[in-house]
Amino acid sequence: MTAIPRADATFRAVGPLPEGHPAVKPRRVGVLLLNLGTPDGTDYWSMRRYLKEFLSDRRVIETPRWLWWPILNLIILTVRPGPKGKDYEKIWNTERDEGPLKTITRSQAEQLAGRLAGLGGDIVVDWAMRYGNPSTQSRIQALMDQGCDRILLVPLYPQYSAATTATAADKAFEALAGMRWQPAVRVAPPWHDDPAYIGALASTVRAKLATLDFEPDMLVASFHGVPRDYLLQGDPYHCQCQKTGRLLRETLGWDKDRFMVCFQSRFGNAEWLKPYLIDTMGELPGRGVKKVLVIAPGFTADCLETLEEIEGENMEHFMHHGGEKFAYVPCLNDSPEGLDVIQAVVERELMGWAGPAAR
Numbered sequence: 123m124t125a126i127p128r129a130d131a132t133f134r135a136v137g138p139l140p141e142g143h144p145a146v147k148p149r150r151v152g153v154l155l156l157n158l159g160t161p162d163g164t165d166y167w168s169m170r171r172y173l174k175e176f177l178s179d180r181r182v183i184e185t186p187r188w189l190w191w192p193i194l195n196l197i198i199l200t201v202r203p204g205p206k207g208k209d210y211e212k213i214w215n216t217e218r219d220e221g222p223l224k225t226i227t228r229s230q231a232e233q234l235a236g237r238l239a240g241l242g243g244d245i246v247v248d249w250a251m252r253y254g255n256p257s258t259q260s261r262i263q264a265l266m267d268q269g270c271d272r273i274l275l276v277p278l279y280p281q282y283s284a285a286t287t288a289t290a291a292d293k294a295f296e297a298l299a300g301m302r303w304q305p306a307v308r309v310a311p312p313w314h315d316d317p318a319y320i321g322a323l324a325s326t327v328r329a330k331l332a333t334l335d336f337e338p339d340m341l342v343a344s345f346h347g348v349p350r351d352y353l354l355q356g357d358p359y360h361c362q363c364q365k366t367g368r369l370l371r372e373t374l375g376w377d378k379d380r381f382m383v384c385f386q387s388r389f390g391n392a393e394w395l396k397p398y399l400i401d402t403m404g405e406l407p408g409r410g411v412k413k414v415l416v417i418a419p420g421f422t423a424d425c426l427e428t429l430e431e432i433e434g435e436n437m438e439h440f441m442h443h444g445g446e447k448f449a450y451v452p453c454l455n456d457s458p459e460g461l462d463v464i465q466a467v468v469e470r471e472l473m474g475w476a477g478p479a480a481r
């Protein structure tokens with residue numbers, strides 16, 4: 123007996139529709155890659171809009187609103203959009219007129235769609251942002267319009283944090299809250315210790331080492347920071363970053379004294395996770411560490427925080443303090459290794475919805 127594909131079976135069962143009956147769509151599975159977001163442009167107003175949405179998120183800034191509102195609206199949104207827009211200009215994809223985070227996330231989704239085509243089932247892959255465009259709400263609606271009654275949300279963060287993973291899920295569930303017919307939803311878990319991920323990171327380090335004219339004294343794994351208080355309140359982000367770092371070092375077979383984990387992108391005056399990358403870059407040359415290789419395992423795509431902050435600001439700081447050689451390992455991005463990781467996570471989480479076991 124030949125199995126009838128699910129969509130056909132649904133159509134046959136429905137038969138002729140009564141007058142005025144809403145259209146019946148084929149049943150599909152949606153995969154929605156969710157990234158952080160990036161401004162629509164580098165001008166003052168685009169930057170301000172993006173920063174306002176980002177920094178109004180209570181998952182990102184937990185300061186009481188009565189205190190935060192005047193700081194944000196009267197100070198930060200006045201002084202930050204201008205200089206940050208200039209920073210974005212340095213890394214902007216002028217061909218497409220968008221930030222690299224957007225270009226890379228789109229490419230990841232397009233390539234993933236090609237890779238999942240052979241899985242069986244009718245799968246639609248799309249991508250959306252937590253802040254800015256394309257919005258999470260609009261892309262969930264687009265998946266629903268194409269008949270997706272099951273959606274796998276994939277927050278593109280290997281390490282879980284309430285400030286990233288949870289707020290991405292919150293935004294998606296906020297969109298579902300207004301729907302009469304909600305899709306069934308799964309949220310992919312973080313993959314900070316997945317062998318596919320650690321192996322991909324190790325292979326990018328090895329590939330980079332093969333191109334260098336020096337042997338690094340130190341491999342520095344830099345993760346985006348969060349306030350230290352989030353760790354004390356129970357956010358697992360710190361521990362997951364440390365585990366990723368340890369597994370990467372063990373896989374590479376590097377000694378403990380030639381490897382360290384740092385945290386970057388501190389914002390505001392509160393204490394964040396330490397050691398700070400920028401301080402470390404200023405101190406290492408004085409400790410005899412003159413040649414460094416930096417990797418940013420927490421970012422699935424190169425962006426402002428890697429290209430401008432690590433490869434720009436931190437490299438300059440290191441050299442200024444007596445460093446001799448600095449190299450940066452690009453993120454996994456839309457490389458075959460990067461797609462292998464996303465595909466492994468997605469295929470695992472689609473089990474029962476797509477592939478051989480799908481009903």
Ligand SMILES: C=CC1=C(C)c2cc3[nH]c(cc4nc(cc5[nH]c(cc1n2)c(C)c5CCC(=O)O)C(CCC(=O)O)=C4C)c(C)c3C=C
Pocket residue numbers: 158159160161173176177182183202206221223279283285286346347348349359387389420421424425426427
């Ligand atoms: C102010 C608090 C912030 C927290 C907490 C935070 C956590 C956090 N962020 C990322 C990933 C990215 N952040 C990016 C930019 C960025 N981050 C903050 C603030 C916090 N992030 C701001 C204000 C900005 C915008 C730039 C600036 O004004 O400094 C980006 C880059 C986006 C791009 O368009 O290139 C990424 C990616 C993680 C993973 C994280 C916690 C785990």
Ligand SMILES: [Fe+2]
Pocket residue numbers: 346387
């Ligand atoms: Fe950030």
Ligand SMILES: [Fe+2]
Pocket residue numbers: 360361362364
């Ligand atoms: Fe920890």
